[in-house]
Amino acid sequence: MLSPYRVLDLTNERGLLCGQILGDLGADVIKVEPPGGSPARKLGPFFQDQPDPNRSLYWWSYNRNKRSITLEISRREGREILLRLAKDAHFLIESDSPGQFASLGLGYADLAAINPALIGVSITPFGQDGPKASYADSDLVILAAGGPLVLTGDDDRAPVRVSVPQGYLHAATDAAVAALAAHHERCFSGLGQHIDVSAQQSLALATQSGILAAPLDADQYRRAAGGVKSGAMTAQLLWPAKDGWISCTFLFGTALGVFTVKLMRYLAEHGWCDEATGHKDWIGFGAALASGAEPMSEYHRACGILSSFTSSHTKAELLRFAIEKGFLFAPVSTIADVIESPQLRARDYFREVEHPELGRSFRYPGPFVKFSESPIQYRRRPPLVGEHNREVYVDQLGMSEPEMQELQQRGII
């Protein structure tokens, strides 16, 4: 879909996913790495636990459909080569600290001077400007700053993050949306522009709009693992199954209460509770708890009934209930459950990607959507360090072979 376009990807681990999305959509993405390889290649886990720049599974995760060249852009000749590449590129993505590229003479203004149609994308923890623009950062730090962290975890312990780093992925996907919007505009104006993404702001979306509580003068959300606190009630969301856990939305009110009505009637019909409990006004139950018309112990009793039902069934059985009866149940899947998922298999989701240098293939998550006319293709496995130096420098930029070798010896390439 983006096959006419070339992307220079100079990101570190903060921004890799943005370029991969453009690559999945068909763009020619050139990953520009410092000689020796991107620092993101040092991030584990590693294939067979052998630390090696070409075996980082973190690297593999976000560099499919890219080519790799090495280039020392902090040296004058390296900078000049980058400017030559930028002259006919359509997008340039970077995720260094604000001002870093400008200090090398590679800021957006420098690039736009030679290629006014270039779309420059910067992905940073706090944005290009402001009092925290130069803050030291990490996944945990931006999660703390952006709002989702305080809401996540058990209420009697410290807030907790998703164990697979998430923070920058939110920013990188926002960056991809903005880059494509700017591209759409460029098709009319012929002009590029600079895009400035702050991970802190991107992460606010992961609060379910709870971030608006203060400006709207509303109650703040609080964390309560497996449940959400609202007034005196902590709504339980996680329930035991025979072989693990399930998530169940057991709530009240006009929108969600209808599912609870269905569920409680079923439980009464099948002897898990008495008729009166089964036919209680579950729509109005939340309001009744809030007003004190129903005691909180009644909520806990209902939770007990549901728990005895869920813990007598396996995750797979409960999922069948969800599909056949429309209960809001979902299994808490392990990674193995996800990989073995009959649903994902039926949709042919996973892609086996060949890594010829390792003599085997690996199972990658498949296309992020299914396009009927222009399906996403996994054309290239993640590149080895500098794998496409010759292709890019000699075949594309027209460097001579000795010229390239000389630059290699001097550590520019």
Next chain:
Amino acid sequence: MARLPLEDVKILDFMWVMAGPAGTRMLADYGAVIVRIESPTRIDTARTLSPYQNNQIGPDASGLFSNCNAGKFGLTLDIGNPRSREIIRDLVKWADVVTESFSPKAMRAWGLDYQALRKIKPDIIMLSSCLMGQTGPLASFAGFGNLAAAISGFHNLTGWPDRAPAGPFGAYTDYVSPRFTAIAILAALEYRRRTGKGQYIDQSQAEASLHFLTPALLDYSANGRAQIRAGNSDRELAPHGIYPSRGEDQWVAIVCRTDDDFGALCDLMKRPEVARDPRFRTLSDRHKNASALDEIIASWSRELEPREAERLAQARGIAAHAVQNSAEFYTDAQVGHRGHFVELPHPVYGKTTVEGPRAKLSRTPGQARRAAPTLGQDNQYVLEKILGYSEQQIGDIAGSGVLG
């Protein structure tokens, strides 16, 4: 006013609740003209969800709804009423893109599936978004993003190893998949621009969101290892944690990325002997003795307010930040500088606040242009200005009850 980047893009939006509308909201900020169809009888669940403006409950009080729908026009339409067909047909002719997030089969039952729409407009782009995708044994599995997050593995990877999974906060895939919705629409528009062809896009919110778990999926595929929740520990870094601060439920995130960071932290805590302690000398020592080290850091951080700990640590180049709730985020100097929140006039509440666009475009910046529509707010505007119906036609339509 500067041109907005998507000014020429017209979207007929049947999506509801959170994941879908949050995706088209991004396009509205960049200028797309979006007509959102709402059922006059079956209220959008999002309208019933908190946070509520001034803590009042009401169909237009939901901050979540207003955040997901700012900038869109709202038309109420009873799709079950045959009279709606003609209006929908005219809107499809008007639109570049049609989006929907019902469970599969609903659009077909109404005669509004892709095959039907392309008969009306051959180059239409249609995107369907649902939890698990349009096909497969779980196609009809419906619900909210917390369920998709559980079934996709996020829950089991979030929380403490000695406890039941905590899961990410709320409907997690409803925060991840909207970005992919917007990306897919923009890519399809680009493809249509060059080839003249529309297409159908089948988005499984679970499949899109799995791209945020790729390292764990590859660890299983490559090494046979099934990762599980690990609290706040990190495979690369130590110390790496959330530490208690002064005050109720006050915390600070502190991360040492290098040995130098760790030396600077010991210095800041006025505990130089900790840096020399053989238990903490290298990263792997610090990993092994993480709980002893965390206790030392906590005994320091407990005496400070989170912002003070953040300021002191950042002054020495150590990655640290107060763990912020909405009130703290709202008064964060950086958030204020970036203009994250946008105040908008509101027909019921006088004014309201939403989040602005998260990415800043230098030449054609996006903006939240108007508050989310109240139920049926733009019926007249859509029928008159967008569809060009005559006053009499509009009167007939209103009289037929199809608008609710």
